[in-house]
Amino acid sequence: MSAAASGTLTIGDELTVTRLGFGAMRVAGPGVWGPPADRETAVGVLRRAVELGINLIDTADSYGPHVSEELIAEALHPYPDGLLVATKGGLERTGPGEWPRNGRPEHLRSACEGSLGRLRVDQIDLYQLHAPDPDVPYADSVGTLKELQDEGKIRHVGVSNVTVEQLAQARSIVDVVTVQNRFNLTDRSSADVLAVCERDGLGFFPWFPLAAGDLAQPGGHVDEIAAHHDATPGQVALAWLLRRSAVMLPIPGTGSVEHLEENVAAAALELSDDELEQLEAAA
Numbered sequence: 001m002s003a004a005a006s007g008t009l010t011i012g013d014e015l016t017v018t019r020l021g022f023g024a025m026r027v028a029g030p031g032v033w034g035p036p037a038d039r040e041t042a043v044g045v046l047r048r049a050v051e052l053g054i055n056l057i058d059t060a061d062s063y064g065p066h067v068s069e070e071l072i073a074e075a076l077h078p079y080p081d082g083l084l085v086a087t088k089g090g091l092e093r094t095g096p097g098e099w100p101r102n103g104r105p106e107h108l109r110s111a112c113e114g115s116l117g118r119l120r121v122d123q124i125d126l127y128q129l130h131a132p133d134p135d136v137p138y139a140d141s142v143g144t145l146k147e148l149q150d151e152g153k154i155r156h157v158g159v160s161n162v163t164v165e166q167l168a169q170a171r172s173i174v175d176v177v178t179v180q181n182r183f184n185l186t187d188r189s190s191a192d193v194l195a196v197c198e199r200d201g202l203g204f205f206p207w208f209p210l211a212a213g214d215l216a217q218p219g220g221h222v223d224e225i226a227a228h229h230d231a232t233p234g235q236v237a238l239a240w241l242l243r244r245s246a247v248m249l250p251i252p253g254t255g256s257v258e259h260l261e262e263n264v265a266a267a268a269l270e271l272s273d274d275e276l277e278q279l280e281a282a283a
């Protein structure tokens with residue numbers, strides 16, 4: 001079993017990664033707050049992900065906060081060649097499940113410095129602005145990432161939770177190489193943003209990729225297709241994403257090795273054209 005079955009995506013014309021990534025939000029404690037109940041398991045999940053051929057790990061300073069980045073460094077530093085650890089800044093944490101936005105330049109600067117230290121690197125390969133802050137002009141937040149790139153602290157810039165208009169605005173300020181928006185079988189509201197990424201060759205990281213909702217209920221389309229492939233609904237949801245677009249790089253997250261292995265196995269699940277059509281029509 002290998003994530004390599006998902007194929008590859010080249011980010012920013014130079015970083016080629018396997019198209020099935022890993023989201024490291026779920027290695028923190030419940031509510032993405034504090035340390036995990038079992039640190040050894042969390043470290044084991046991260047190491048197993050890389051063993052299984054995953055070489056893009058998505059994290060953020062706000063996961064824990066800090067816990068996810070610290071665990072990644074503990075598990076994997078010095079990083080193997082070709083491993084891309086992508087992090088994000090722009091959210092704060094005030095408690096479990098609370099994520100206030102902060103896109104002020106001074107916050108983004110200190111967030112980036114913190115991530116550099118926790119990840120133990122001199123430069124972050126891919127730094128993503130976690131979300132636009134309605135209280136701060138988006139141009140000011142994106143402009144700060146451009147400055148950090150000019151200073152050598154960031155190699156490539158990505159954005160997250162953006163509209164088509166916000167993506168265009170960001171790209172007028174800095175070269176944006178990836179977008180990370182919520183997208184799955186039951187929530188395709190970012191299809192317009194995905195279309196821009198496809199047209200212009202930007203990577204698209206769909207977050208919450210495993211959601212299959214009612215489609216996974218017994219008798220639903222996903223359930224039937226899953227049964228046909230002797231797979232789980234979650235695996236069908238991932239296979240559908242991988243098939244949906246060549247710029248798609250799902251980042252399913254888990255704190256369990258068993259779930260990780262199940263998710264990686266989805267890289268080899270090939271949906272027929274007919275199944276794809278059924279899933280396209282279903283949501």
Ligand SMILES: NC(=O)c1ccc[n+]([C@@H]2O[C@H](COP(=O)([O-])OP(=O)(O)OC[C@H]3O[C@@H](n4cnc5c(N)ncnc54)[C@H](OP(=O)(O)O)[C@@H]3O)[C@@H](O)[C@H]2O)c1
Nearest residue numbers: 023024025058160207208209210251252253254255259262
């Ligand atoms: N940019 C943003 O605003 C944003 C927002 C949310 C997430 N993200 C990123 O996207 C990644 C994925 O998002 P997500 O974690 O919300 O959604 P997800 O990957 O679709 O779902 C993760 C959830 O599904 C469970 N799970 C995973 N594999 C499973 C399996 N094989 N069988 C049963 N349950 C399974 C996990 O629990 P267990 O731990 O028990 O397996 C966890 O509760 C995050 O890790 C993060 O990197 C970004």
